[in-house]
Amino acid sequence: MKPIIVIGSGLAGYTLIREFRKLNPDTPIILISRDSGDYYSKPMLSNALAQGKDAASLVQTPALIMAQQLNIKVLAHAEVHAIHRFDKKLDTSAGVFEYDKLVLALGADPIRIPLQGNAAGAVLSVNNLADYAGFRDALAGAKSVSIMGGGLIGCEFANDLAAAGFAVTVIDPGPFPLASLMPELAGKQLLKPLAELGVTWRFGTAVQSMDSLTSGYALTLADGTVVQTDIVLSAVGLRPRTQLAGEAGLDVNRGIVVNDRLCSIDKNIFALGDCAEIEGRVLPYVLPIMHGGRALARILNGEETQLVFPAMPVVVKTTAHPIALLPVARDLPGEWLTMASGSGLKMGFFDTQNKIRGFVLTGEYASERNTMTKMLGT
Ligand SMILES: Cc1cc2nc3c(=O)[nH]c(=O)nc-3n(C[C@H](O)[C@H](O)[C@H](O)COP(=O)(O)OP(=O)(O)OC[C@H]3O[C@@H](n4cnc5c(N)ncnc54)[C@H](O)[C@@H]3O)c2cc1C
Known part of the structure; x- marks a missing residue:
């Protein structure tokens, strides 16, 4: 057989x-x-x-x-x-x-963004156990890490590295963290808690070149500024x-x-x-x-089966400010509305029939994801 x-x-x-x-x-x-x-x-x-x-x-x-x-x-x-x-x-x-x-x-x-400079090949990414082992080795003796990409994985690494004592800079051409997944009001909730942990945010610009210094690297950004860093981690998708x-x-x-x-x-x-x-x-x-x-x-196994996905929320493991979200298709007509706010935000995406189709829960509301997911069924 x-x-x-x-x-x-x-x-x-x-x-x-x-x-x-x-x-x-x-x-x-x-x-x-x-x-x-x-x-x-x-x-x-x-x-x-x-x-x-x-x-x-x-x-x-x-x-x-x-x-x-x-x-x-x-x-x-x-x-x-x-x-x-x-x-x-x-x-x-x-x-x-x-x-x-x-x-x-x-x-x-991992997507690799072509960079100029004599150290462009030294950008790291972490997508499996062997990458992680190499990343940990590279971190030995390092004090600062720059992360290319402020999406889900970039923000999670920023939180983790800052909590582990590294000075972290996140560089992203977008306007705020997690911009492809959530509205501005919710994305910006992450700025302060992670900054307090040791993260410096650089939005609206991108790394253009990476050059070796006697110790570490110089990253030249599209806005002409230079960031000095010991390690560069790419988390661009x-x-x-x-x-x-x-x-x-x-x-x-x-x-x-x-x-x-x-x-x-x-x-x-x-x-x-x-x-x-x-x-x-x-x-x-x-x-x-x-x-x-x-x-x-x-x-x-030979059974007649058709895959139907239920609503599947995603948890963002930013422990300094937890987030759970149910993303919506980019082209779906409708609007994000704030449903509650306190030390976090509860926002729903409502379609043109006023039916809730997605959500973002941050901070104190992050634990409500199961309740919100059930609402989608109603
Ligand atoms: C850092 C990080 C954090 C994440 N956190 C979350 C999270 O919190 N929540 C969440 O829902 N998702 C998260 N994800 C996404 C989630 O982990 C992935 O969707 C999932 O693990 C992918 O599994 P996979 O089996 O499809 O791929 P992989 O785990 O990448 O496995 C692919 C396998 O294919 C093998 N392979 C490839 N090509 C060949 C070949 N030619 N010959 C032989 N073998 C081959 C590889 O060796 C590997 O074993 C995260 C992802 C990353 C990178």
Whole structure:
């Protein structure tokens, strides 16, 4: 019997396999990953420093134990180079493998903004355990960190680094933190609490070049100012890994295009997680992966299933000023209205029929996300 092959040992790959095994203990499964295959929680990467955690302590279950628990074969440190979908075969650094069904759980790559200067290559990003280990090494002896990007991941790292005692500068061409996810009034709530922790905000400008100094780097910004820093961390966004799928002739847009059964144009190939574009949406968060993993497990087990996402709020782990939000599509007509304010804000996005379609909860209101999510159902 040919196996199901899953490429990728992140949350998407392992969630799917765990859910599938609940339904089907026997079908052979091979998990191929170019990393260690160890199971860890990626969201921890942006709040582990202040807790003093190193990369090894973030591993929740080593690959070997995952393989035993899930009754699967894990090929770690093996890279898939090509998918020959008409032969249902994969070329990998560990040999050729045949599959019955193939699941692409390939994740996404950090976007790299081209910079000028003799140290442009020294920009770091943290998107997996190995990156985190390298980041911690780089931080040894450093006092200051500049972060490119004031979105969700940039703000979380800013909070974590400042709480760990680093002087942090966040540089973003936008007007305020988390600008792509929430209205100005709510985004600006983050300014003071993080500034009090040691974060300097630089909005409306961007890093143009990075040059080495005797110690650390000089960042020249678009507004002509120079920031001196020991480390530069880029958090400007992620790009779904689509190359393998594209080269195999699958449909690729922003992500690997799949339908509401998570199936590509090839009925034997599926995609899940940060690499996937599901019915036009790329959803690089934990909750969509959990829902998608459960649905795909049923589909691979032969059940007639259609993926329907519920409202899935996102928690921003800025402990100095917690935030929970349910983002709305950019082109949705309507307006943000303040529903309550105190040592935080409760805002709802109301469509033209006055129906609540999204929310932002900050500070004291952040814990109300379940209540707000229920309101969306009414
Ligand atoms: C710092 C940070 C904090 C976050 N915090 C939150 C949060 O608080 N809440 C939230 O909802 N979401 C958060 N996210 C997003 C969430 O963690 C991701 O959506 C999720 O972990 C993605 O899982 P994945 O399995 O799709 O991808 P990944 O975890 O990136 O896994 C991809 C896998 O594919 C493998 N792979 C890729 N190409 C190949 C190849 N050619 N051959 C073999 N193997 C290959 C890789 O080795 C890897 O194992 C955060 C993300 C980051 C980076």
